[in-house]
Amino acid sequence: MNLDTKLPWLLQKSNIAHIEAGAVLIGDRRRYPWERTFVTCSSVEQVAQAIRGMVTQGGGPLQVGLTTMRFVARRIEAGDEANRLSTFIKAAEQLSSARPTNTTMRRTLATIVEHLRPYYAEAIPQTDITGLMDSIVTDIEAGFDIDYQKMSDAGAQCISDGDGILTTCFAEHSFILSLMKAKAAGKDVTVFVPETRPYLQGARLTAPSLEELGIPVQLITDGMGAHYMAESAITHYMTAADVVAMDGTVVNKTGSLANAICAHYYQIPYTVFAMAPDPTIHIASDIIMEERDGKEVLHFNGKMTTLKTIKGRYPAFDCIEASLVTSIVTPRGLALPQEIRALYQQDDKK
Amino acid sequence: MNLDTKLPWLLQKSNIAHIEAGAVLIGDRRRYPWERTFVTCSSVEQVAQAIRGMVTQGGGPLQVGLTTMRFVARRIEAGDEANRLSTFIKAAEQLSSARPTNTTMRRTLATIVEHLRPYYAEAIPQTDITGLMDSIVTDIEAGFDIDYQKMSDAGAQCISDGDGILTTCFAEHSFILSLMKAKAAGKDVTVFVPETRPYLQGARLTAPSLEELGIPVQLITDGMGAHYMAESAITHYMTAADVVAMDGTVVNKTGSLANAICAHYYQIPYTVFAMAPDPTIHIASDIIMEERDGKEVLHFNGKMTTLKTIKGRYPAFDCIEASLVTSIVTPRGLALPQEIRALYQQDDKK
Numbered sequence: 210m211n212l213d214t215k216l217p218w219l220l221q222k223s224n225i226a227h228i229e230a231g232a233v234l235i236g237d238r239r240r241y242p243w244e245r246t247f248v249t250c251s252s253v254e255q256v257a258q259a260i261r262g263m264v265t266q267g268g269g270p271l272q273v274g275l276t277t278m279r280f281v282a283r284r285i286e287a288g289d290e291a292n293r294l295s296t297f298i299k300a301a302e303q304l305s306s307a308r309p310t311n312t313t314m315r316r317t318l319a320t321i322v323e324h325l326r327p328y329y330a331e332a333i334p335q336t337d338i339t340g341l342m343d344s345i346v347t348d349i350e351a352g353f354d355i356d357y358q359k360m361s362d363a364g365a366q367c368i369s370d371g372d373g374i375l376t377t378c379f380a381e382h383s384f385i386l387s388l389m390k391a392k393a394a395g396k397d398v399t400v401f402v403p404e405t406r407p408y409l410q411g412a413r414l415t416a417p418s419l420e421e422l423g424i425p426v427q428l429i430t431d432g433m434g435a436h437y438m439a440e441s442a443i444t445h446y447m448t449a450a451d452v453v454a455m456d457g458t459v460v461n462k463t464g465s466l467a468n469a470i471c472a473h474y475y476q477i478p479y480t481v482f483a484m485a486p487d488p489t490i491h492i493a494s495d496i497i498m499e500e501r502d503g504k505e506v507l508h509f510n511g512k513m514t515t516l517k518t519i520k521g522r523y524p525a526f527d528c529i530e531a532s533l534v535t536s537i538v539t540p541r542g543l544a545l546p547q548e549i550r551a552l553y554q555q556d557d558k559k
Numbered sequence: 560m561n562l563d564t565k566l567p568w569l570l571q572k573s574n575i576a577h578i579e580a581g582a583v584l585i586g587d588r589r590r591y592p593w594e595r596t597f598v599t600c601s602s603v604e605q606v607a608q609a610i611r612g613m614v615t616q617g618g619g620p621l622q623v624g625l626t627t628m629r630f631v632a633r634r635i636e637a638g639d640e641a642n643r644l645s646t647f648i649k650a651a652e653q654l655s656s657a658r659p660t661n662t663t664m665r666r667t668l669a670t671i672v673e674h675l676r677p678y679y680a681e682a683i684p685q686t687d688i689t690g691l692m693d694s695i696v697t698d699i700e701a702g703f704d705i706d707y708q709k710m711s712d713a714g715a716q717c718i719s720d721g722d723g724i725l726t727t728c729f730a731e732h733s734f735i736l737s738l739m740k741a742k743a744a745g746k747d748v749t750v751f752v753p754e755t756r757p758y759l760q761g762a763r764l765t766a767p768s769l770e771e772l773g774i775p776v777q778l779i780t781d782g783m784g785a786h787y788m789a790e791s792a793i794t795h796y797m798t799a800a801d802v803v804a805m806d807g808t809v810v811n812k813t814g815s816l817a818n819a820i821c822a823h824y825y826q827i828p829y830t831v832f833a834m835a836p837d838p839t840i841h842i843a844s845d846i847i848m849e850e851r852d853g854k855e856v857l858h859f860n861g862k863m864t865t866l867k868t869i870k871g872r873y874p875a876f877d878c879i880e881a882s883l884v885t886s887i888v889t890p891r892g893l894a895l896p897q898e899i900r901a902l903y904q905q906d907d908k909k
Contacts, residue, residue, distance in 0.1 A: 242866050377782075401872075404856070404864055406756065406780035412857075412865040420869060428864075428871045430756035430856055431782035432727075432814025436874045439816065464782025466789065467817050470824045506754070506780055507762075509859040514754055514778075515762040516592050519770060521778045522751075524786045 215389065217418035218245065220382060222350070225269050226276040231287075233280045235264050235273055239408075242417040253277060253300045260307035263408060267449070268381040271314045274304045275346050278321055282342035286335055294329040297322055310451050310460065310499050310526055312487045321345055353484075356540035360482055361386030363538045364447070367480050370396040373443045375434050375472075378405045378462035379414040380449040383482035383538065387447075388424055399425045401443055403464060406431055407506045407523065410462070431464050435471040446472040446479040450537075453486040455554070457531030457546025458493040466527035469534070478535040485539060486549045499525045565739065567768035568595065570732060572700070575619050576626035581637075583630045585614050585623055588760075592767035603627060603650045610657035613758065617799070618731045621664045624654045625696050628671055632692035636685055644679040647672055660801055660810075660849055660876065662837055671695055706890035710832055711736030713888045714797070717830050720746040723793045725784050725822075728755045728812035729764040730799035733832035733888065737797075738774055749775045751793055753814060756781055757856045757873065760812075781814045785821040796822040796829040800887075803836040805904070807881030807896025808843040816877035819884070828885040835889060836899045849875045 218224055224236045224245070233256050234247040248264045250256040256277045260270050281300045284290040301318035308314065324345045325333075333341065364387025368374070376384065391398060400419055405411035412428055419426045429437070437443040446468055452460040459465075459481050472479045490496055503521035507514055531546035544552050568574055574586045574595070583606050584597035598614045600606040606627045610620050631650045634640040651668035658664065674695045675683075683691060714737025718724065726734065741748055750769055755761035762778055769776045779787070787793040796818055802810040809815075809831050822829045840846055853871035857864055881896035894902050 243863075403782065404756070406754070406782070409864050412869075416865050416869045420866070426869060428853075428856060428869050429873075430813070431780055432753065432756070432817050433872070433874060435817035435820055436813060436877050437872075439878070463780070463786060467782050467785035467821050470785055471817050471820050474820045474824070503778075506778060509864075510862060512860060512862060513593075514759050514859075515766050516770070519762075519766045519776060519778050522783070522787075523779075524783060527786050528789070 216382070217385065217421045219414060219418050220385060222272060225265065225272040228276060228280050228283065231283070233273070233277050235259050236269075238265050238269060238410075238414060239263060242413055253281060253303050256280075257303045257307040260304070266408070266410065267379050267414075270304070270308045270311055271317060274301075274314045274318050275321075275349065277304060278318065279339070279342050279346055282339045286339045288335070292333065292335050292338065294322070294325055297325055309497070312452055312489075313484055316487075317349060320349070356484055357382040357386055359540045359542075360484075360538050361390055363387075363543050364480070364482060365390035365394065365396075367447075367478075367536070367538070367543070368396055368398060368445070370398075372396070372398045372445050373401060373437065374398055375401045375403070375437070375443045375446045375468060376415060377403055377411070377448050377465045377468055379410040379418075380447065380482060384447055384449060385418060385422070387482075387538075388419070389422060392422070392424060397425075399427060399442075401427050401429055401434065401437055403429055403431045403434060403468075405462065405464065407508065409510075432467075434468045435475075438471055438475040438477055444477060446477055448479075448481055450481045450483040451526055452490060452496065453481070453483040453537060453549060454490040454493055454496060455486050455488065455550045456492045457486075457534060457537070457549050458496065459483075459529040459531075459534055459537070459546070460496055460498075460526050461529065463524050463527055466529050466533075469529045473533050479533060481534055481537045483537055483539055486553050488553065493528055493530065496528055498528060501525045566732075567735065567771040569764060569768050570735060572622060575615065575622040578626060578630050578633065581633070583623070583627055585609050586619070588615050588619060588764060589613060592763055603631065603653050606630075607653045607657040610654070616758075616760065617729050617764075620654070620658045620661055621667060624651075624664045624668050625671075625699065627654060628668065629689070629692050629696055632689045636689045638685070642683065642685050642688065644672070644675055647675055662802065662839075663834055667699060670699070706834060707732045707736055709890045709892075710834075710888050711740055713737075713893050714830070714832060715740035715744065715746075717797075717828075717886070717888070717893070718746055718748060718795065720748075722746070722748045722795050723751060723787065724748055725751045725753070725787070725793045725796045725818060726765065727753055727761065727798045727815045727818060729760040729768075730797065730832060734797055734799060735768060735772070737832075737888075738769070739772060742772070742774060747775075749777060749792075751777045751779055751784065751787055753779055753781045753784060753818075755812065755814065757858065759860075782817075784818045785825075788821055788825040788827055794827060796827055798829075798831055800831045800833040801876055802840060802846065803831070803833040803887060803899060804840040804843055804846060805836050805838065805900045806842045807836075807884060807887070807899050808846065809833075809879040809881075809884055809887070809896070810846055810848075810876050811879065813874050813877055816879050816883075819879045823883050829883060831884055831887045833887055833889055836903050838903065843878055843880065846878055848878060851875045 305315035655665035
């Protein structure tokens with residue numbers, strides 16, 4: 210399956226981010242699906258600001274980070290930045306700290322810096338840096354594409370004909386590809402998509418992307434999942450993970466915990482897609498949870514939901530204990546949450 | 560505690576509905592909290608239409624129904640309606656069928672008709688009908704006020720100092736009075752209010768009403784309750800009930816089931832406020848669940864949340880099995896859900 214041509218608009222690489230006229234253009238997920246527009250960033254700081262401002266989210270920042278490293282190489286070649294390893298280290302740090310919970314971006318950008326280190330020990334000519342960076346990033350992207358294919362092969366096998374699948378937020382490549390492969394294999398599924406307040410990623414990103422693929426969608430509010438589990442209309446819960454700890458604890462968008470508990474109550478499997486566990490996070494208590502500004506829950510797309518004086522709370526992510534997770538789909542195959550450590554601890558090869 | 564002077568604006572009787580210049584004025588809950596305005600209805604049919612159009616909701620239609628019966632008496636006295644029992648029977652039917660799930664209004668209006676029947680057997684003079692109706696309605700309201708006081712006495716006792724209380728939707732008099740009495744008794748509580756999509760009754764009605772009373776509020780989205788249960792910030796779940804079946808099954812606003820399951824998982828008590836079980840509903844399967852137009856979940860206050868082509872689902876209510884309910888607060892005191900039948904089956908006195 211050729212990824213980029215078949216994926217929905219939102220997941221095609223150039224629509225997540227690309228370089229154009231000396232700037233990084235980021236697909237603006239805040240305006241999607243009504244508009245397919247891009248935010249133009251002329252510096253790494255502007256990219257970091259766009260990430261903090263939720264122009265992109267989920268797996269978006271990773272692709273934006275890769276594109277921005279290529280942008281930095283071009284700025285060096287143009288003489289706009291110093292041709293030093295520290296230029297990349299600083300950029301990686303600026304990008305990584307713009308979305309601290311997403312450790313995949315941090316680890317990937319650190320990998321790029323490590324790839325560059327030996328070259329800088331011998332001093333890279335300014336004219337070579339763009340080609341070198343493009344080749345490093347292309348290899349990394351190819352690796353991710355292989356991982357997505359492996360994960361979605363396993364994911365599609367977890368899906369049964371007639372399934373009603375609940376998700377949360379926008380579970381991106383592995384989940385979307387799993388659904389595409391299940392559909393191609395003749396499995397009829399309906400996806401129940403909670404709108405995912407406050408930013409409505411479910412309503413705005415997941416539902417239109419699935420509709421684009423011809424996969425039946427039922428959009429619900431965030432509290433309705435249990436209702437359809439009780440009616441047996443929902444038979445499977447599937448999400449991505451922002452982080453998986455080595456003990457099998459899963460971190461994902463707020464709202465995921467409630468659905469996981471309800472799935473557990475109704476004995477419905479909960480399948481999680483994860484590129485890899487985070488080797489630096491051993492147990493749940495190592496996870497630092499991001500609590501965002503509570504004012505963000507008082508709005509819907511700029512419109513107030515209540516009085517300005519009311520105090521809101523916005524825990525951006527939920528921490529889901531391993532006992533609530535049925536299985537984790539990784540590029541190394543399907544694992545029980547308690548098997549994740551063994552699957553990943555011996556080595557760090559992908 | 561004098562009810563009407565201390566209650567938040569939204570629950571004061573005259574703000575739910577009152578008669579002014581020959582019309583019924585209904586407090587418009589769709590525009591609250593930004594505006595405190597009234598919809599003017601010059602006929603029973605216009606009142607029914609306002610109820611169907613969600614101008615008022617929850618316990619609102621009951622108070623509107625009582626006010627409308629007084630309005631009909633005044634129209635008879637003015638010679639605008641026939642001075643017959645059937646005039647009231649027709650009005651009661653029009654009002655009751657405007658909100659079929661709320662059986663308390665239907666039963667209460669039927670009681671008024673039964674009170675009038677012996678008077679009409681002897682023919683009431685047109686000049687007496689307003690006074691007679693005012694006295695019947697005043698008695699009924701006094702009965703409800705006594706019930707609210709009894710329920711909130713029991714409710715306040717269920718609340719502990721330091722509690723974090725999760726609710727759903729707008730649980731009205733018994734819940735609000737319980738919180739007021741707990742506060743008066745020196746108990747510090749924080750109420751976690753889910754916004755309650757799609758109509759945002761939590762954000763628009765509950766949160767501003769609690770703020771008006773000086774009770775600390777944390778507004779969250781509908782999927783966040785479990786997060787704060789896991790953190791032990793939420794220690795109690797409390798809601799009203801649209802219906803309680805004789806087997807202890809509770810029907811309440813969509814989203815209540817997920818929170819009840821999560822409360823059960825974290826061993827947090829779930830307390831339900833109910834005027835009485837419905838004697839016609841014996842077991843859960845007798846409950847007819849209203850599924851509203853799925854298009855309603857695609858909007859926020861007139862603004863689309865996704866593309867128009869997406870299919871939404873809107874189960875208006877959840878059915879919560881008795882095993883998930885810790886206790887039910889009734890005017891007859893606190894009961895376990897399995898005790899409700901015994902508490903109410905022997906007699907029909909209040």
